[in-house]
Amino acid sequence: xTTTFPKSASIISRSRRFIPGGVNxxxxxxxxxxxxxxxxxxxxxxxxxxxxxxxxxxxxxxxLGHNDxxxxxxxxxxxxxxxxxxxAGSTVNEGRLAELICTxxxxxxxxxxxxxxxxxxxxxxxxxxxxTGRDHVIVMQGGYNGWHNDVACNLMTPLSNVGxxxxxxxxxxxxxxxxxxxxxxxxxxxxxxxxxxxxRYVCERxxxxxxxxxxxxxxxxxxxxxxxxxxxxxxxxxELGFVLIFDEVKTGFRHALGGYAEVSGVRPDLVVYxxxxxxxxxxxxxxxxxxxxxxxxxxxxxxxxxxxxTYNGHPxxxxxxxxxxxxxxxxxxxxxxxxxxxxxxxxxxxxxxIRRLGIKALVARQGSAFCLYFMEKLPVDWHDLAKHHDFAxxxxxxxxxxxxxxxxxxxxxxxxxxxxxxxADDVVFTLREIEGxxxxxxxxxxxxxxxxxx
Ligand SMILES: Cc1ncc(COP(=O)(O)O)c(C=O)c1O
Numbered sequence: 208x209t210t211t212f213p214k215s216a217s218i219i220s221r222s223r224r225f226i227p228g229g230v231n232x233x234x235x236x237x238x239x240x241x242x243x244x245x246x247x248x249x250x251x252x253x254x255x256x257x258x259x260x261x262x263x264x265x266x267x268x269x270x271l272g273h274n275d276x277x278x279x280x281x282x283x284x285x286x287x288x289x290x291x292x293x294x295a296g297s298t299v300n301e302g303r304l305a306e307l308i309c310t311x312x313x314x315x316x317x318x319x320x321x322x323x324x325x326x327x328x329x330x331x332x333x334x335x336x337x338x339t340g341r342d343h344v345i346v347m348q349g350g351y352n353g354w355h356n357d358v359a360c361n362l363m364t365p366l367s368n369v370g371x372x373x374x375x376x377x378x379x380x381x382x383x384x385x386x387x388x389x390x391x392x393x394x395x396x397x398x399x400x401x402x403x404x405x406x407r408y409v410c411e412r413x414x415x416x417x418x419x420x421x422x423x424x425x426x427x428x429x430x431x432x433x434x435x436x437x438x439x440x441x442x443x444x445x446e447l448g449f450v451l452i453f454d455e456v457k458t459g460f461r462h463a464l465g466g467y468a469e470v471s472g473v474r475p476d477l478v479v480y481x482x483x484x485x486x487x488x489x490x491x492x493x494x495x496x497x498x499x500x501x502x503x504x505x506x507x508x509x510x511x512x513x514x515x516x517t518y519n520g521h522p523x524x525x526x527x528x529x530x531x532x533x534x535x536x537x538x539x540x541x542x543x544x545x546x547x548x549x550x551x552x553x554x555x556x557x558x559x560x561i562r563r564l565g566i567k568a569l570v571a572r573q574g575s576a577f578c579l580y581f582m583e584k585l586p587v588d589w590h591d592l593a594k595h596h597d598f599a600x601x602x603x604x605x606x607x608x609x610x611x612x613x614x615x616x617x618x619x620x621x622x623x624x625x626x627x628x629x630x631a632d633d634v635v636f637t638l639r640e641i642e643g644x645x646x647x648x649x650x651x652x653x654x655x656x657x658x659x660x661x
Contacts, residue, residue: 210239210257210609210610210657212239212240212241212242212253212254212255213255214242214253214254214255215239215240215241215242215253215254215255216240218242218254219240219242234266237616237617237618238617239606239609239617241253241254241609242254246261246269246273246274247272247273247274248272248273248274248626248628249261249272249273249626249628249629249630249633250273251273251614257612258612259609259612259613259614260612260613260614260629260633260636260637261273261614261626262613262614262615262623262624262625262637263614263615263616263621263623263624264624264626265487266482266616267425267457267461267482267483267576267622267624268481268482268483268485268486268487269483269486269487269624269626270460270461270482270483270486270531270542270546270575270624270626270627271486271531271534271542271626271627271628272626272627272628272629273487273628275486275531275534275628277530277533277534278485278486278487278488278527278530278531278534280530281526281527281529281530282488282523282526282527282530284526285300285522285523285526286523290522290526291522292517292518292521292522294517298520298522298525300522300525300526300529301320301520301525303529304320304525304528304529304532305317305318305320307529307532308480308492308494308532309494311464311465311532311536312464312465312466312468312469312478312494313465314465314468314474314475314478314495314496315465315478315494315495316494316495316496316497316500317494317495317497317500317501318492318493318494318500319492319493319494319500319503319514319519320490320491320492320519320520320525321490321491321492321493321514321516321519322489322490322491322516322518322519322521322524323353323481323489323491324352324353324454324456324479324481324482324491325352325353325354325355325358326353326491326516327353327456327479327480327481327491327492327493328352328353328355328357328358328419328452328454328456328479329353329355329357330493330512330514331417331419331452331477331478331479331493331495332344332357332358332416332417332419332452333512334450334477334493334499334500334502334503334512335416335417335449335450335452335476335477335499336416336417337502337510337512338450338499338502339414339416339417339448339449339450340416341414341415341416341449342394342414342416343394343395343396343409343413343414343415343416344357344394344395344396344415344416344417344418344419345396345397345398345406345409345410345415345417345418345419345449346358346360346361346395346396346397346398346418346419346420347361347397347398347399347400347420347421347424348361348364348369348378348397348398348399348400348588348589348590349361349362349363349400349424349426349427349430349588349589349592350362350400350419350420350421350424350426350454351421351426352419352421352454352456353456354384356387356388356391357391357394357395358395358419359382359383359384359387360380360381360382360383360387360392360395360397361378361380361381361383361397361589362383362426362427363427363589363593363620364378364381364589364593365593366590366593366594368381369381369590371590372399372590373399373405374399374402374404374405375402375404375405375407375408376398376405376408377396377397377398377405377408377409378397378398379397380392380393380395380396380397381397396409396413396415399588399589399590400420400424400430400432400436400587400588400589401432401433401436401587401588402588403436403439403440403443406418406440406443406447407443407447410443410447410449415447415449416449416450417449417450417451417452417477418440418444418449418450418451418452419452419454420440420452420453420454421453421454421455421456421457421458422437422453422454422455422458422466422467422468422471422473423458423467423573424588424589425457425458425576425622426457426621426622427586427589427592427620428571428578428580428586428592428620428621428622429571429572429573429576429577429578429622430571430585430586430587430588430589430592431571431573431585432471433587437471437473438471438473440473441473441474441475444476450476450477450499451475451476451477452475452476452477452478452479453466453467453468453475453477453478453479454479455467455468455478455479455480456479456480456481456482456491457481457482457576457622458573459478459479459480459481459482459483459484460480460482460483460484460531460532460535461482461483461574461575461576461624462573462574462575462576463540463543464532464535464536464540466478466480467573470573475495476495476496476499477493477494477495477496477499478493478494478495479491479492479493480492480494483531484528484531484532485524485527485528485531486527486531486534487527488523488524488527488528489524490521490524490525490527490528493514534627542627543574545627546574546575546625546626546627546629547574547575549575549625549629549630549631549634550572550574550575550577550625552631552634553570553572553577553625553634553637553638554570554572554577556634556635556638557570557577557579557638557641558570560638560641560642560645563642564642564645564646564649564651566581566645566649566651567581567582567583567597568580568581568582568645569582569583569584569585571585575624575625575626576622576623576624576625577622577623577625578620578621578622578623579601579604580592580596580620581596581597581600581601582595582596582597583595592620596619596620598619598620599619600648600649601619601620601648602617602618602619603644603647603648604641604644604645604647604648605617605618605619605644607643607644607647607648607656607657608640608641608644610657611640611643611644611657612636612640613636613637613640613641613644643655643657644657
């Protein structure tokens with residue numbers, strides 16, 4: 208059976224007349240082309256009126272599900288109360304948000320409230336350069352930290368471009384955007400995740416201001432730090448004098464209020480949050496050590512780091528963020544226990560399916576975030592994954608899952624995100640449909656083909 212999307216096609220082709228590609232973020236250009244019109248809790252509806260259990264969560268901000276009523280009411284209140292963007296002075300709510308974050312995340316001593324994760328990683332790196340007086344930056348092959356010149360590189364790089372595994376060593380800067388000056392590319396050093404030797408290798412050759420990493424690589428699924436790795440980064444930062452930046456745009460507030468730093472017990476110097484901070488409203492936070500953060504208001508103009516933005520601390524996302532944090536804190540963090548239970552149900556169900564079907568697959572999971580890898584053992588870095596994962600089977604499974612009413616991003620390895628709005632019944636439904644999708648993906652007996660039209 209082939210699923211078609213005529214209404215979606217007409218919306219997208221109209222948009223394409225005025226918007227390059229018809230999308231406002233290149234990552235949203237997907238096959239099949241689907242236009243969504245509504246979201247509520249764990250579900251989204253497409254233009255044809257079809258309902259999906261959503262595991263994409265808009266690249267993962269919707270930790271409380273779509274349109275959480277508590278967050279929505281808080282937003283409606285600030286609009287109805289006539290709060291506006293004043294662009295002068297300070298407001299009660301932005302102070303409250305900053306205080307909530309700094310009170311509940313001890314290593315975040317002060318914050319700047321920005322709009323997007325990319326802005327926040329940009330500012331964290333700029334701040335690190337200012338305080339260290341150094342220019343070079345270490346990034347992870349297989350990590351994503353935004354669209355700007357320091358980090359738009361070496362994500363899902365074909366191995367034919369990046370070359371064989373290097374350790375200790377660094378990879379060539381492989382841009383994921385045109386327009387990055389080659390002189391700037393010389394300042395950025397991609398290395399393997401989970402590879403402390405390469406950190407030392409780069410630091411021995413360049414003046415390194417910062418190492419930025421997602422503490423779990425969650426833009427290529429769920430690639431976890433090996434035992435001791437994050438602790439090792441902390442030690443090397445202290446020894447070699449670079450600023451350790453955790454990019455918790457995906458992991459922050461989702462794995463714990465204090466993100467994966469809280470789970471691992473390793474404290475970064477600076478941290479960046481986005482996405483789940485405001486459950487789908489646009490906001491991002493850069494925060495950390497007060498002595499570093501004070502450089503944003505350094506008394507010497509030449510040392511002051513410019514954090515400025517018309518929409519920084521906008522009352523709507525700030526209200527959404529305060530409400531989100533209140534929801535996350537309620538009943539001693541009940542929401543985290545709920546998603547962990549769902550995550551365990553999902554993981555156990557997927558493992559049972561894998562055994563039943565006899566396929567080569569493994570479940571990787573951290574709390575509410577999970578994915579399937581079709582390989583012998585869980586990957587430790589991008590090379591491992593790129594070499595061993597069955598990308599074609601992954602994409603076939605995703606296409607079939609979508610046609611069965613389970614929306615995951617139709618690109619191999621992308622994270623699946625549970626929300627607090629999902630229920631045990633949603634998981635049961637999802638497992639049944641994933642089993643069907645896997646039968647098709649691996650051409651097993653009893654496969655019932657369902658293909659979303661391309
Ligand atoms: C880990 C990580 N850092 C930074 C970003 C960039 O955030 P934004 O898209 O809000 O600019 C993303 C976005 O996917 C991300 O996953």
